Amino acid sequence: MRQVSPESPGIYDFIIGLYRACDGDWKSLIGRADITAEDLASFLEYAGMILSNLGNYYGEGDRKFVPDLRKDVLRDIAAISEKTREGLEKIIAPMLAVPPFTLGHPSGFAQSGYYLGDESITPGDITRVSEVMNKGSIGPENTRARKVLRDGNTVLEVLQASAETDLSTDQSKQLAEGIILIRGDHSAELTRICEALEMAKQCACNDTQTDFLTRYIESFRTGSLEAFQASQKAWVKDISARVENIMGFIESYRDPAGIRAEWEAMVGIADADEIRVLKRFADSSTTFIRKLPWAVNGVNDGKGPFEKTLFETPDFSSVHALAVCGSVVFEAANLPNYEYIRETCGFKNIVLANRLSINNNPNLPCYWIKSSQVAFFRKTTHIVRYLTTVIHELLGHGTGKILSETGPGIYNFDKESPPINPLTGEAITSYYRIGQTWGSVFGKLAGTVEECRAILMSEYLMDDKELLGIFGYNDSSDITADDLLYATYLNIGVDGLQALEHYNAQTQTWGQVHHQVWSIPTQHPLASFPSPYPKRGQAHFAILNHILQISPDCLTVAYSRTARTLTVRLDRSRIRSHGKPALGQFLTKLHIWRCTADVDACKNFYESMCEVDDVYEEWREVVVGKPKMRWKFVQPNTFVQGEGEDLNVAVKVYDETNEGIIQSWVERDV
Known part of the structure; x- marks a missing residue:
């Protein structure tokens, strides 16, 4: 959410705080001050959309959305506790502000969670930072840029995501005059992620899984993208995983410069029957490559000179997503995005069957x-x-x-x-x-x-x-x-x-x-x-x-x-x-x-x-001009119950309502 807008984490905290203040009994807010059932429904619709997009901009289209409520009604809703009153005041102005209308290069009508600062950061600044990072062999995917005035001088800071933190400017690294690298962006969240991944290692089914989990931890702890690339080399070798995962700073769709990536994560359970069909298709892939317009008989086994000599059939999984963290719940993925890894180690195709099934909507x-x-x-x-x-x-x-x-x-x-x-x-x-x-x-x-x-x-x-x-x-x-x-x-x-x-x-x-x-x-x-x-x-x-x-x-x-x-x-x-x-x-x-x-x-x-x-x-x-529906997804949670031989994992599914979405995030305890 922090990558979306500065106010998004505060809006999230406000929603969760309201739930806890009323103990999940949203209807108890009706009648307080002048809150009506319609007001409450409007707020819950906004809250459900925030939690489905993980921010106050649509994951599809990057357009800002605001609650269909007056300021005084929002303040009446927040009056349930001192904490929620204070929380609302911190975010009410940017939450309702229009412009910005959309995500993009910072300007009078757009903003970006990737480019920050007291001073207005320009496309030229972004290009200069990119050139310096490229010369220093520092990947951009897990970074943000900030332009600030320090000791009378304008400085461009490259904020690198890592659990480890550069506590002072003395620990930061000067990349060029006026450009410094500071580790520790998203430190609190990445620390918790690393702790959870250490626990996940205890449940690894094989050495390959242990390897990529170890590399994940190293990357998220230190900020090293080399470690992340090493994790992907191991991950593609984890063939036909019963529990599949995607994790990291992966897609750069929302960065106006097209290089900085959004954090996303997915855990899904493989469907054996669907995978068998996909494997038959994957095993026949060369047959269909020979039917493409540039194929040439007698050249490269009939595939022609514009195809690799050996089409290495990738791992192809159909999974039912258990949890997805990101601005959209995607239908499928072809990863990793590093071309040299795809060519030397392979890649995976993952289809989210339960996301695609939504297309079968009467x-x-x-x-x-x-x-x-x-x-x-x-x-x-x-x-x-x-x-x-x-x-x-x-x-x-x-x-x-x-x-x-x-x-x-x-x-x-x-x-x-x-x-x-x-x-x-x-x-x-x-x-x-x-x-x-x-x-x-x-x-x-x-x-x-x-x-x-x-x-x-x-x-x-x-x-x-x-x-x-x-x-x-x-x-x-x-x-x-x-x-x-x-x-x-x-x-x-x-x-x-x-x-x-x-x-x-x-x-x-x-x-x-x-x-x-x-x-x-x-x-x-x-x-x-x-x-x-x-x-x-x-x-x-x-x-x-x-x-x-x-x-x-x-x-x-x-x-x-x-x-x-x-x-x-x-x-x-x-x-x-x-x-x-x-x-x-x-x-x-x-x-x-x-x-x-x-x-x-x-x-x-x-x-x-x-x-x-x-x-x-x-x-x-x-x-x-046509009315638009925006998908909202309610996701389940898992809970460990019992001990020893009686230990089991329970799955809790929530109502397909805005209230259900909010409860699921509260009980996820982010």
């Missing part, structure tokens, strides 16, 4: 589908989401060879007879130089292009009946393979339209939505199914835009200015003949540009696909 709104197709869409969408997620994680993120100079005069491809670029018909002319990586070359473009490539691959292969047959869908199943193909293209249209929610028309950028004040009403309306992340939202729009340009006879969007409606229309007979080639063309471009470090060609084409202008701006206004 109340799933369908703003962009013809009324005659709503029942079909609701019946098939959760299956499409599951299958495309599985393909996305295994083949989308798992394929591709980064053509590189790995050492002076040493290449991982034939430099004298380079591969033929399928986009030009001529030998490739670009590749990664020594020390360059996909992320360093493509910069901010890397995340959204990689998501787009993975999404395209999953959609491209959804016509493959051999692949769908592994999961039980064929010509004679209740929902046929052809039904799922049709539903896939409906979802291309729906996801592409809904992605416009993530476009900021004022700054003409993706990832931070338009500036509006968003209160939480007592009765929260339904909304369209949201894109999982802004980077994916941008990718979904690019795909829709491309297919509308290349193959309008297959997929179109009917727009009524008077009725303010958008409707996806699809010609089933043209999906294979027109739709798939359009996806294949886009997929091939992104894949080859990624493999060959051709950032200029990629940038020019991809950014043109992401432009929201003319009629698309009108479409965006329709999309953002």
Whole structure:
């Protein structure tokens, strides 16, 4: 929460303090002063949203939300105890303040929990800090930056997360003139995490688990990202774990500079039956790689020169999440994010089955589908989401060879007879130089292009009946393979339209939505199914835009200015003949540009696909004008009971209400 906004931890403490002050009897607050049942419901809705997003900005979209209550009502609610009164006064101003509207580079309308200080920190300051850290081989993922005035001089402090603390500036490390490194950010929390992990080591099932837990502790205790990378090398070797985990400063979605990562953690229980099916798919992966547009018969076992010689089948787990700590409850993960670890040690694909099952929601709104197709869409969408997620994680993120100079005069491809670029018909002319990586070359473009490539691959292969047959869908199943193909293209249209929610028309950028004040009403309306992340939202729009340009006879969007409606229309007979080639063309471009470090060609084409202008701006206004539902998740807790041979673990599940969410966090005792 501290990474979200300075006030978020205080809002959390205020909510928990209120629960304890009324002993969980929220209705007892009604009648105190002028508090009504509607006031209480509004506050509980806000509290539930805070605890589901772990902060006062939506995990999806990064938009700030404020309680739908007046100041005097909040103060009446807080009057139950002196502690809650004092707690509210510390946070009431920033809690209600608008602007900031969203997360982003600190400015008059945005803020960031990664960039702090008494002085206004600028993008130039952030770039300077990054350059100095890079020279000192200090990774940014577990850091924040703060600009302060000290002894009359402006100083940039790099705050590194660690349980160990640099108690004074004498212990801090000067990285350059005016830039110092200070350890101990989030020290109290990381100390407790290390203590818990020491206990977890006592329950490790094998030496590999003991190894990565030990490395976790070292990293969180000292701040060493080298230790964290060592933990990931061990973690990927913990194959088919019955209890799976993800932990650390991992994804950089919320950092406006795209390099500092949000703390997240997940513990899930593997589903053996689901894993057996996923293993069959993973074991057949080479079969499907040979069907990709750049595959060449007789070259590299039919995979072509733009794929690794050996596709090492990763560990593929379907788990039911027991607990997730983060701003979103994600559907799946492909980790670790360090490319060199993925290439040398492997990676894991983890699907959160109970998160994906939420897509099978009978109340799933369908703003962009013809009324005659709503029942079909609701019946098939959760299956499409599951299958495309599985393909996305295994083949989308798992394929591709980064053509590189790995050492002076040493290449991982034939430099004298380079591969033929399928986009030009001529030998490739670009590749990664020594020390360059996909992320360093493509910069901010890397995340959204990689998501787009993975999404395209999953959609491209959804016509493959051999692949769908592994999961039980064929010509004679209740929902046929052809039904799922049709539903896939409906979802291309729906996801592409809904992605416009993530476009900021004022700054003409993706990832931070338009500036509006968003209160939480007592009765929260339904909304369209949201894109999982802004980077994916941008990718979904690019795909829709491309297919509308290349193959309008297959997929179109009917727009009524008077009725303010958008409707996806699809010609089933043209999906294979027109739709798939359009996806294949886009997929091939992104894949080859990624493999060959051709950032200029990629940038020019991809950014043109992401432009929201003319009629698309009108479409965006329709999309953002629809009521929005934000998911809230209530999570269980586990408790150790008994001793010795009678020791057991009890799982407590809470009511699916705002009150249940709050109680679960109180009893988690954070």
